[in-house]
């Protein structure tokens with residue numbers, strides 16, 4: 001039987017706007033199950049509720065109504081707060097806001113220290129987490145001397161060191177240059193291949209095409225949910241929502257309009273190159 005690591009039932013979340021105390025309904029009604037080991041991409045316009053949903057999964061925010069379960073633990077139950085934070089780690093957009101220590105390896109140790117892990121085991125976890133993100137050789141450095149992509153990989157190492165079942169990435173590549181972005185995406189794909197459940201919020205459609213499931217949010221609701229190939233075949237609908245499609249999908253669309261047959265399974269640039277090269 002498939003195991004659901006995250007289960008969300010009728011989630012509603014409202015913020016109280018500070019200026020005028022007006023309630024902002026950021027999540028209207030979300031029902032979602034995430035299968036253990038899957039790679040789910042979440043896309044949607046700014047303000048559609050993606051970050052609010054992520055923070056509800058990690059118990060940084062608690063539902064206004066409805067229930068969020070992580071590994072079976074209800075996030076509203078205080079007794080399991082650390083089980084939830086350990087099971088579902090989070091990586092945010094700005095690496096500078098996530099690094100707390102002046103030495104890389106201390107930073108990575110911060111999470112496991114908070115979990116009360118024994119020092120020898122922390123040492124091991126820190127080393128192996130730094131190796132996993134290709135940053136071991138930088139372990140003695142000061143984080144502020146690193147590039148944005150390297151800092152983001154340190155933040156990811158800090159989460160890996162807590163040995164989570166699931167990692168929620170909230171636009172982790174948004175502030176990075178192309179090289180930094182590629183480095184972070186390589187790590188995310190590797191973690192998924194190693195069995196970690198990945199939830200990736202992104203506005204890069206190329207990144208979403210790597211997932212095995214794509215969810216589209218709009219105005220606090222999930223409005224589309226399916227395999228990337230299915231979701232990206234709805235080009236008109238996606239554009240109406242103010243979103244892009246992957247470059248290969250756009251190209252396929254233009255070629256089809258000129259009478260060239262391109263299978264709908266082609267959603268990645270490399271796949272398009274392979275397909276077109278057969279006519280060489």
Ligand code: ADP
Nearest residue numbers: 015016017024026045046047048049050051052
């Ligand atoms: P996304 O991550 O998709 O851009 P968010 O979850 O950040 O969307 O925001 C969803 C809605 O909640 C938006 O209307 C946003 O303005 C509002 N919102 C987000 N954070 C706050 C906050 N701290 N106080 C009030 N409203 C907020």
Ligand code: MG
Nearest residue numbers: 050051052170
């Ligand atoms: Mg956001």
